[in-house]
Amino acid sequence: MPQGVVIIGVQWGDEGKGKIVDYYAAEANVVARFQGGNNAGHTLVVQGKQTILHLIPSGILHPHAECVIGSGVVVDPEVFLAEVDVLRKAGVPNLEQRLALSDRAHVILDYHRKLDAAREGNAGDGKIGTTKRGIGPAYEDRAARRGIRIADLYNDKVFAERLAQNFAEKNFLLTEYYKAEPLSMDQVVEKYRRIAEQLRPFVRDTAKWLNDAIVCGRKVLFEGAQGVLLDVDYGSYPYVTSSHTLPSQAALGLGVRLPKETLFLGTIKAYSTRVGEGPFPTELEGDPEGIGEKLRLTGKEYGATTGRPRRCGWLDLVAVRHALRTCGIRHLAITKADVLTGFGDLKVCVGYQRKGQRFDDWPADTTMLDDVEPVYETLPGWTASLDGIRSAADLPKELKNYLRFIEEFTDTRVNLVSTGAGREAVIDIHRAF
Numbered sequence: 001m002p003q004g005v006v007i008i009g010v011q012w013g014d015e016g017k018g019k020i021v022d023y024y025a026a027e028a029n030v031v032a033r034f035q036g037g038n039n040a041g042h043t044l045v046v047q048g049k050q051t052i053l054h055l056i057p058s059g060i061l062h063p064h065a066e067c068v069i070g071s072g073v074v075v076d077p078e079v080f081l082a083e084v085d086v087l088r089k090a091g092v093p094n095l096e097q098r099l100a101l102s103d104r105a106h107v108i109l110d111y112h113r114k115l116d117a118a119r120e121g122n123a124g125d126g127k128i129g130t131t132k133r134g135i136g137p138a139y140e141d142r143a144a145r146r147g148i149r150i151a152d153l154y155n156d157k158v159f160a161e162r163l164a165q166n167f168a169e170k171n172f173l174l175t176e177y178y179k180a181e182p183l184s185m186d187q188v189v190e191k192y193r194r195i196a197e198q199l200r201p202f203v204r205d206t207a208k209w210l211n212d213a214i215v216c217g218r219k220v221l222f223e224g225a226q227g228v229l230l231d232v233d234y235g236s237y238p239y240v241t242s243s244h245t246l247p248s249q250a251a252l253g254l255g256v257r258l259p260k261e262t263l264f265l266g267t268i269k270a271y272s273t274r275v276g277e278g279p280f281p282t283e284l285e286g287d288p289e290g291i292g293e294k295l296r297l298t299g300k301e302y303g304a305t306t307g308r309p310r311r312c313g314w315l316d317l318v319a320v321r322h323a324l325r326t327c328g329i330r331h332l333a334i335t336k337a338d339v340l341t342g343f344g345d346l347k348v349c350v351g352y353q354r355k356g357q358r359f360d361d362w363p364a365d366t367t368m369l370d371d372v373e374p375v376y377e378t379l380p381g382w383t384a385s386l387d388g389i390r391s392a393a394d395l396p397k398e399l400k401n402y403l404r405f406i407e408e409f410t411d412t413r414v415n416l417v418s419t420g421a422g423r424e425a426v427i428d429i430h431r432a433f
């Protein structure tokens with residue numbers, strides 16, 4: 001691998017980023033998360049054993065890899081500690097030495113989760129379908145300059161004052177506006193004092209540490225969460241998450257200069273899925289042929305964080321091309337190719353039709369997508385199993401054709417193809433950047 005690899009999701013999340021990060025992590029020295037929080041669910045399957053990580057970088061199962069959670073991540077400390085505990089019990093070694101948490105990261109507190117749930121509960125049809133992990137409210141507080149950062153947990157005066165200010169405001173909102181139960185501040189200070197002590201071995205100035213590592217030539221993987229179509233600016237606003245999911249966020253969310261030799265790799269699922277509300281032009285829900293349901297069952301498309309069934313549909317290359325252009329990505333990892341085996345003819349969306357007009361760009365006003373008809377190109381499918389294939393040359397010619405179509409439509413190159421959930425099921429097409 002080059003000195004830096006940035007891996008992001010190109011669609012609505014759950015493209016298989018965790019698996020691709022785990023694949024590269026065999027060669028990396030450091031794996032770092034730069035945005036999002038425990039709304040993410042990244043699945044790794046190693047020797048048949050599944051691990052789902054929400055906050056800790058997907059390199060942690062490689063005992064040599066050091067892992068960093070940067071300042072751009074919003075951290076629920078209880079989730080972090082629980083995840084550490086699960087990994088420790090599973091025998092993952094040297095966590096205190098290998099895992100670092102930025103002292104500048106913002107903390108998700110109980111009132112963020114509670115507000116997230118109250119807003120969603122109140123929004124009726126306008127709900128976003130969030131993960132209710134408090135992500136949006138925590139990023140709001142950061143922007144509004146009333147957030148509490150990890151470093152603030154170690155300053156009793158700042159912590160107590162800011163907490164009191166926040167509790168007064170949040171409880172007013174909860175009780176007066178959302179008609180929900182207030183939260184009690186009793187014992188919170190004590191609880192966080194305890195949590196701060198438990199976090200202490202992990203907390204550092206990760207920006208300084210990572211910059212030094214990059215200067216020394218160490219290899220770093222930058223692990224994105226969510227996907228470009230969930231980016232707060234370039235996604236299907238307002239049905240997005242509250243952070244930037246683009247590769248440029250890697251530098252910002254870690255406070256580093258990326259290595260000069262960095263590969264920017266976009267992960268794309270061979271079809272489309274989405275959890276939560278919002279436009280999804282190629283969605284196949286209740287389609288007469290039952291293809292949406294078949295994709296969900298074959299691809300095991302249930303949320304890794306909330307367990308919600310994922311909405312499924314054909315690959316939307318218009319959305320993908322928009323996403324790739326927005327972030328300048330030219331190299332791809334295509335996952336879950338095996339899921340499409342035996343599906344017969346495959347459709348890919350190459351344009352939209354609305355009120356007799358065709359367009360093939362992703363509009364800023366995404367309500368325009370509510371009543372579009374996708375324009376499909378039909379490509380031949382394949383029937384032979386992909387199990388055990390380790391070389392691109394052995395892939396069925398129809399799959400090669402499918403990959404070539406994606407490359408041509410989006411002006412990119414496919415570097416990796418994933419053909420199963422396990423660590424070993426990756427085909428490296430050896431295209432340098």
Ligand code: GDP
Nearest residue numbers: 014015016017018042043304336418419420421
């Ligand atoms: P992430 O959030 O992008 O890391 O993706 P998730 O872990 O939420 O969802 C991807 C799901 O697909 C997980 O259950 C993975 O184990 C699984 N997966 C990843 N790559 C492949 C693949 O190539 N084939 C199959 N069948 N499953 C895969």
Ligand code: IMO
Nearest residue numbers: 013014039040041129130131225226241275276
């Ligand atoms: P990974 O990293 C898929 C979706 C939620 C909702 C919207 C906003 O596993 O790909 P939020 O809780 O962030 O305020 O919810 O974003 N969402 C994801 N969907 N994968 C994810 O992460 C997601 N993280 C958030 O379902 O639609």
Ligand code: MG
Nearest residue numbers: 014041042304
């Ligand atoms: Mg996921």
